Amino acid sequence: MFSHYTKSLLIAALLLCPSLAQAQESGFEWSGFGRVVAGYLAEDGMIYGGYDDELSLKPNSLLGLQGEWQFDSKLSLVGQAVLTASDQRDSDIEWLYLNYRLNDHWQVKFGQLNTPFFSYSDVQDVGYAYHWVQLPIEAYPEFLFKKYRGASIRFTPAFERVALDVETYYGSMNDTASVRGNQVDIDLSQIYGVIAKLSYDKYRLSASYHKGEFSYDVPRLNEVRTILTAVGFNTLANQFMSDGTGEYYQLGLSYDDLNVFARSEITYIAQTTNTIADYLSYYLIAGYVFDPVSVYVSFAERTSEEYSIINTVPKGVTPQLDELSIGVDALIDSFAINNRSLSIGARFDSNNNVAFKVEVKKIRGNDFQFDSPLVTKGSAVLLLTSVEWVF
Amino acid sequence: MTAALRLALTLSLSLLLLGGNADADELWLISANSQQVEISKEVVKQIYLQGEQGRTPLQPVNLVKGEFSRTIFNALVMGLTESRLQSYWSQMRFTGRSRPPLEVENTKALTDYLLNNSNAIGYLVVDDNTQLPDGLVVLLKIDFEK
Numbered sequence: 001m002f003s004h005y006t007k008s009l010l011i012a013a014l015l016l017c018p019s020l021a022q023a024q025e026s027g028f029e030w031s032g033f034g035r036v037v038a039g040y041l042a043e044d045g046m047i048y049g050g051y052d053d054e055l056s057l058k059p060n061s062l063l064g065l066q067g068e069w070q071f072d073s074k075l076s077l078v079g080q081a082v083l084t085a086s087d088q089r090d091s092d093i094e095w096l097y098l099n100y101r102l103n104d105h106w107q108v109k110f111g112q113l114n115t116p117f118f119s120y121s122d123v124q125d126v127g128y129a130y131h132w133v134q135l136p137i138e139a140y141p142e143f144l145f146k147k148y149r150g151a152s153i154r155f156t157p158a159f160e161r162v163a164l165d166v167e168t169y170y171g172s173m174n175d176t177a178s179v180r181g182n183q184v185d186i187d188l189s190q191i192y193g194v195i196a197k198l199s200y201d202k203y204r205l206s207a208s209y210h211k212g213e214f215s216y217d218v219p220r221l222n223e224v225r226t227i228l229t230a231v232g233f234n235t236l237a238n239q240f241m242s243d244g245t246g247e248y249y250q251l252g253l254s255y256d257d258l259n260v261f262a263r264s265e266i267t268y269i270a271q272t273t274n275t276i277a278d279y280l281s282y283y284l285i286a287g288y289v290f291d292p293v294s295v296y297v298s299f300a301e302r303t304s305e306e307y308s309i310i311n312t313v314p315k316g317v318t319p320q321l322d323e324l325s326i327g328v329d330a331l332i333d334s335f336a337i338n339n340r341s342l343s344i345g346a347r348f349d350s351n352n353n354v355a356f357k358v359e360v361k362k363i364r365g366n367d368f369q370f371d372s373p374l375v376t377k378g379s380a381v382l383l384l385t386s387v388e389w390v391f
Numbered sequence: 392m393t394a395a396l397r398l399a400l401t402l403s404l405s406l407l408l409l410g411g412n413a414d415a416d417e418l419w420l421i422s423a424n425s426q427q428v429e430i431s432k433e434v435v436k437q438i439y440l441q442g443e444q445g446r447t448p449l450q451p452v453n454l455v456k457g458e459f460s461r462t463i464f465n466a467l468v469m470g471l472t473e474s475r476l477q478s479y480w481s482q483m484r485f486t487g488r489s490r491p492p493l494e495v496e497n498t499k500a501l502t503d504y505l506l507n508n509s510n511a512i513g514y515l516v517v518d519d520n521t522q523l524p525d526g527l528v529v530l531l532k533i534d535f536e537k
Binding site: 031033064066078080095097099104109114116122123125126128129130154156158160161162163165199201202256257258261289291292294349351353355390 | 431433434437440441448456457466470472473475477481482485486487
């Protein structure tokens with residue numbers, strides 16, 4: 001399917017290209033990024049963000065390559081591929097789009113693009129771009145759609161001392177996401193949003209709104225729904241909806257100077273489906289630069305609203321119903337994630353676009369995969385270190 | 392002396408000892424565009440943060456990493472360390488928003504480029520003996536003390 005898409009975009013690019021001679025005069029440029037991330041969860045019987053109690057280079061180590069074919073001063077074709085050994089995602093083309101710069105203030109993109117939900121959503125793979133080893137999962141959950149196919153328009157007006165950047169987009173996508181180790185097929189029938197960023201001196205303010213209609217296919221959810229229907233709990237089965245509409249709100253503020261940096265982002269997600277609870281999340285990070293070393297402390301929290309499904313499968317009637325009821329309880333509990341984490345970390349930047357990072361993260365809540373179905377919350381310390389580079 | 396400037400000067404000490412401009416005490420923003428009479432530090436920062444595909448007619452030009460003038464410029468105008476700026480540019484580049492400003496190897500290449508491109512701006516750390524080539528004008532002067 002992708003090869004067809006790639007071909008279509010290349011044909012469109014060639015048609016839009018003013019002339020072959022002009023294309024030959026223009027340039028092709030490679031760039032890229034990489035990260036080797038090692039993680040160890042100092043607790044057995046649970047997994048957090050893909051890490052357990054065995055030192056692992058998965059799931060976040062990767063290599064990214066970006067190619068840009070500049071047809072002329074206005075039109076370019078940009079593609080980005082990410083190679084990963086992760087079990088949670090496949091190596092894939094992340095972007096492939098045509099970029100048309102109408103003038104100094106307007107830019108249009110068309111193709112497959114990264115969903116710019118929050119400040120780091122579209123640069124999550126480029127560890128060199130941020131301080132943490134692992135972005136706060138509380139604010140950057142795995143289930144957010146990473147890419148879409150459609151178009152975006154960006155407007156960057158010129159002001160004396162203030163920089164404004166406004167982007168709006170529309171698209172759709174079929175994709176697979178890994179949620180707590182389970183592969184989930186997501187069909188995003190439409191998504192659109194607007195993102196505004198305002199920079200003044202050392203401050204940067206960002207705000208965004210996004211809305212999407214989606215359905216997803218979770219094998220475990222389908223299985224429980226089938227069993228409940230088979231034993232006559234049709235009303236309960238029908239409450240496990242796997243489609244709906246989601247609205248996403250974001251507000252961010254950051255400060256950067258030679259020695260100090262601070263950043264915060266608040267996000268709120270409201271969805272009509274009752275298999276993902278509405279939630280509020282935020283993070284705060286503050287740090288100090290002793291160039292070339294910087295250190296930071298970061299706190300993140302995600303608080304879900306009460307879920308609306310009430311388990312009507314009785315307990316104490318038969319062992320089979322008990323088992324089913326416990327399974328339904330566990331499933332309902334998994335819809336509402338309440339988690340917090342406190343991290344401290346350091347980064348050393350060498351002169352040649354390579355950074356070395358370490359991070360120690362204390363996590364508490366229910367955003368874990370537990371070995372035992374009877375355990376629903378816990379706490380653990382995650383140790384992470386990484387080498388990040390761009391070229 | 393501000394902490395920022397102290398840091399910049401510390402970073403640059405080795406370069407100074409290796410033959411950099413030991414008497415330098417001013418940073419100049421220069422251009423061949425004589426129509427551009429004045430420019431503020433904040434505006435220069437915005438122009439450089441927009442990079443190669445800026446939103447003003449002025450094209451920012453950087454010296455390569457490690458150049459003494461660039462270190463001073465980062466500290467006095469950008470207010471960020473080189474590594475923080477590199478992080479910023481990795482985000483801009485790999486989200487398709489913009490690319491870093493054009494880089495030239497040395498001050499000679501910079502002044503040559505500016506003379507041939509009247510919409511371009513650049514910077515230099517100067518001392519009392521500095522002779523600006525004919526055709527270039529100073530848009531902004533920033534004093535600093537060692």
